[in-house]
Amino acid sequence: MEIGALDAGAHGIMVPLIKTAVEAKRVVEFAKFPPEGVRGFGSPFPMGAWGTGRMTSLEYLEQANDNILTIVQIETKEALENVDEIASVAGVDVLFVGPFDLGNSIGYPVNASGIHPVLSEAIQRILDAANKAGKRSGIFCVGPEQAAEFNKQGFHMISIVADVFAIGSYLSEGLVTAIGIEGSDEAVTMGGPYGN
Numbered sequence: 618m619e620i621g622a623l624d625a626g627a628h629g630i631m632v633p634l635i636k637t638a639v640e641a642k643r644v645v646e647f648a649k650f651p652p653e654g655v656r657g658f659g660s661p662f663p664m665g666a667w668g669t670g671r672m673t674s675l676e677y678l679e680q681a682n683d684n685i686l687t688i689v690q691i692e693t694k695e696a697l698e699n700v701d702e703i704a705s706v707a708g709v710d711v712l713f714v715g716p717f718d719l720g721n722s723i724g725y726p727v728n729a730s731g732i733h734p735v736l737s738e739a740i741q742r743i744l745d746a747a748n749k750a751g752k753r754s755g756i757f758c759v760g761p762e763q764a765a766e767f768n769k770q771g772f773h774m775i776s777i778v779a780d781v782f783a784i785g786s787y788l789s790e791g792l793v794t795a796i797g798i799e800g801s802d803e804a805v806t807m808g809g810p811y812g813n
Contacts, residue, residue: 623656629686631713636695637703645708649682653708665807686710688755691743692718700743704750711774712747713755714740732745744771
């Protein structure tokens, strides 16, 4: 496993489709320098991404293990079955729920009706495991209303909307205004797999 984003200066990583505590431990090992991990040191880029760019290599090395954010995504049936063990892995900072993949994996996909009660229970189970282990929890949302619900539920890190949807929506609204069809029955639609 290679985590090149950290060597390029990222302050954290989010790893999808983690299924077991063993996989979560491997993520931590590759994100941390010895003795906590096996990450090699040599890239000249991370220091410039931390603050003023005046950080020395030694200063970066001394503080990186404590400051790199390590997020694992819980989005499969197997991960759900192992969530308490995954949450207990030292060095994992956040359990992040991928509700679409999780719903598909457990047989209750997110659809136009929303989130099935069985998927809601699974999401709560992940949140509970994170809280029990003293970790943070995160979740992907499809909009601000859903984000507000998950905020009330106790999630710490909430994706309000994906950039591809936000940008598309903003540009569509701008196009409506620019071509003067605001308030009309005409609609501007986006094509592709995410448009409708």
